[in-house]
Amino acid sequence: MRYLLFFVLTLNLFSFDAVLNIEIDVESKATLSLIEDSKTAGSTVNHSKMFTTLLNDLQMSGHFIVDKQLRRGNFNDILVPAELHDREYVLKYKYNSTGTTLNIQLVRVADALVMFSNNYSVNAMARYPFLAHNAIVEINKVLGYEDISWMKRNILFSKYTGSSKSEIWIADYTLSYSSVILRGGLNLFPKWANANQSAFYYTSYNNLLPTLYRVEMNSGARKKVVSSEGMLVASDVSRDGSRVLLTMAPNGQPDIYEMNVRNGSTKRLTSFSGIDVNGKYIGDESQIAFVSNRIGKANIYTKAIGSRSVSRAAHYGKNNSSCDASGQNLLYSVKEGGSTNIYLGSINSSYVRPLTSNGRNSLPRFSTDGKVILYIKQNGGRNSIGYMNLATKQSALFSMQSGKIQSIDW
Amino acid sequence: MTKQILFATTFTLIMVGCAPKNLNTTDNSTIVPTGDNTEVYQNVDPYGNGNGQYGTGQNGNGQYGVNNAYGKVGIQNVYFDSDQYNITPDKLGIISQNASLLRGKISSGARVKIEGHCDATGTDEYNYALGLRRAKAAKDALQNSGINPRQITLVSMGESSPECTTSNSSDCYAKNRRVEFKVIQ
Numbered sequence: 097m098r099y100l101l102f103f104v105l106t107l108n109l110f111s112f113d114a115v116l117n118i119e120i121d122v123e124s125k126a127t128l129s130l131i132e133d134s135k136t137a138g139s140t141v142n143h144s145k146m147f148t149t150l151l152n153d154l155q156m157s158g159h160f161i162v163d164k165q166l167r168r169g170n171f172n173d174i175l176v177p178a179e180l181h182d183r184e185y186v187l188k189y190k191y192n193s194t195g196t197t198l199n200i201q202l203v204r205v206a207d208a209l210v211m212f213s214n215n216y217s218v219n220a221m222a223r224y225p226f227l228a229h230n231a232i233v234e235i236n237k238v239l240g241y242e243d244i245s246w247m248k249r250n251i252l253f254s255k256y257t258g259s260s261k262s263e264i265w266i267a268d269y270t271l272s273y274s275s276v277i278l279r280g281g282l283n284l285f286p287k288w289a290n291a292n293q294s295a296f297y298y299t300s301y302n303n304l305l306p307t308l309y310r311v312e313m314n315s316g317a318r319k320k321v322v323s324s325e326g327m328l329v330a331s332d333v334s335r336d337g338s339r340v341l342l343t344m345a346p347n348g349q350p351d352i353y354e355m356n357v358r359n360g361s362t363k364r365l366t367s368f369s370g371i372d373v374n375g376k377y378i379g380d381e382s383q384i385a386f387v388s389n390r391i392g393k394a395n396i397y398t399k400a401i402g403s404r405s406v407s408r409a410a411h412y413g414k415n416n417s418s419c420d421a422s423g424q425n426l427l428y429s430v431k432e433g434g435s436t437n438i439y440l441g442s443i444n445s446s447y448v449r450p451l452t453s454n455g456r457n458s459l460p461r462f463s464t465d466g467k468v469i470l471y472i473k474q475n476g477g478r479n480s481i482g483y484m485n486l487a488t489k490q491s492a493l494f495s496m497q498s499g500k501i502q503s504i505d506w
Numbered sequence: 507m508t509k510q511i512l513f514a515t516t517f518t519l520i521m522v523g524c525a526p527k528n529l530n531t532t533d534n535s536t537i538v539p540t541g542d543n544t545e546v547y548q549n550v551d552p553y554g555n556g557n558g559q560y561g562t563g564q565n566g567n568g569q570y571g572v573n574n575a576y577g578k579v580g581i582q583n584v585y586f587d588s589d590q591y592n593i594t595p596d597k598l599g600i601i602s603q604n605a606s607l608l609r610g611k612i613s614s615g616a617r618v619k620i621e622g623h624c625d626a627t628g629t630d631e632y633n634y635a636l637g638l639r640r641a642k643a644a645k646d647a648l649q650n651s652g653i654n655p656r657q658i659t660l661v662s663m664g665e666s667s668p669e670c671t672t673s674n675s676s677d678c679y680a681k682n683r684r685v686e687f688k689v690i691q
Contacts, residue, residue: 326642
């Protein structure tokens with residue numbers, strides 16, 4: 097069994113808290129080299145970034161050992177350079193001078209077979225990372241690997257920009273593309289309204305009462321959904337987008353409600369006199385996980401919708417103030433000593449496993465398929481977005497330039 | 507060697523979910539005083555020292571209207587222990603004093619807005635709920651001091667408006683765990 101050992105920032109056999117990772121078994125990974133078309137190479141400032149993005153995406157997929165050397169050649173040449181004959185694949189790509197189109201060919205070196213080719217286009221150069229993300233997702237699929245569609249999804253987050261000020265941003269998973277989409281006052285807790293990310297909810301604190309709005313991405317149209325005294329958060333959306341879990345606080349009592357999107361009706365799901373927040377659908381969405389301080393400190397609980405019975409779900413930690421759920425799996429943040437760490441657990445068992453080991457890590461989120469985890473890491477005044485692929489054990493951190501992330505969804 | 511293409515070349519336009527037109531909104535219906543909107547106040551200096559600074563940590567004494575018509579002591583903030591939202595007995599005097607100051611304004615038709623705030627530990631959604639519980643505790647205490655609860659509006663600001671931003675020390679965080687009382691028309 098071959099082992100490759102990369103730079104290790106922190107070594108912990110049970111967690112992934114490192115910018116780079118330890119590869120334990122590389123025999124199942126395919127070797128691959130990138131070749132940029134020499135005719136269009138370097139014609140835009142983003143050319144080196146495109147190479148880096150393709151490289152990172154291939155590595156992040158967890159299925160490739162990628163040659164980090166930037167090579168150039170004729171895109172239409174059928175011959176594979178001799179020095180690459182020990183590779184399994186060559187990925188040839190042509191990134192045009194407008195910076196908005198990417199052509200690719202995946203070549204199997206052994207017989208020079210073009211296994212896959214496609215052309216991709218975006219409507220603005222700034223969105224170039226999505227060219228690479230989409231290409232690598234499709235290459236991954238063509239070769240029969242596990243789906244990594246999470247890689248091409250948009251990240252939606254709010255960040256504080258000053259006292260009582262925040263902005264809502266959209267980005268690709270690496271933050272190489274990012275754009276503010278809503279500013280003006282205090283706008284928080286953005287949440288995708290559906291699986292195809294064509295709309296999102298957010299809470300405005302600019303009125304007397306916190307107000308939930310829904311924004312359609314293509315038109316920018318904004319519609320008021322509901323207001324609530326005290327606080328208002330859309331914390332989860334059902335898979336079909338028809339129901340939303342809200343935290344509302346009429347009379348100053350924060351509880352979890354479920355809203356029917358079609359008719360706007362709401363029903364209260366929790367009734368504890370303290371704090372119940374952060375509702376998340378679990379399993380077949382007839383149950384929820386949520387955060388409550390019903391035994392004094394914040395912890396994670398589950399209950400069936402319509403039932404009064406509540407069960408404790410987190411089997412580790414005494415101060416767990418955020419959670420996410422996917423199927424029967426649970427993610428939560430645990431404040432322990434001077435650190436806040438992310439733990440992976442199960443609704444149905446006492447299984448628990450740390451995913452980080454130091455620092456301040458919060459806002460854990462499952463990908464839509466539950467296989468990749470996103471979280472926020474705070475280091476001094478700087479935020480980073482971290483990812484961990486539970487299947488391939490690949491991990492990465494991407495730093496934000498400024499601002500503190502308040503809430504995130506993807 | 508014959509080159510075979512297993513998959514037809516297609517042209518894929520990536521719909522990356524075009525960002526909506528940038529929404530610059532300040533929700534014109536707001537009647538909540540911002541950092542520079544003093545006209546809703548009458549005889550109350552919202553910043554405590556008249557220099558227009560708010561929530562920057564430069565005026566961290568939490569007092570409003572130091573030199574106003576109410577005399578030397580104005581409406582004061584109430585502070586909380588970490589992760590707590592009960593009004594401790596030593597704070598009841600502040601509540602009682604605030605109630606005395608607010609009673610006259612309420613009888614003239616004003617309302618009271620109580621804002622709950624938190625330090626930056628913990629997750630924001632939990633912190634907003636914690637801030638709200640603090641505001642609720644202050645409302646209940648004001649009610650016990652004779653203020654009509656129907657004249658009180660609650661809102662939580664979570665950790666969005668810290669009083670102290672100079673460091674992450676426990677002393678600085680302690681200044682951010684508070685409720686503030688504002689008079690609104």
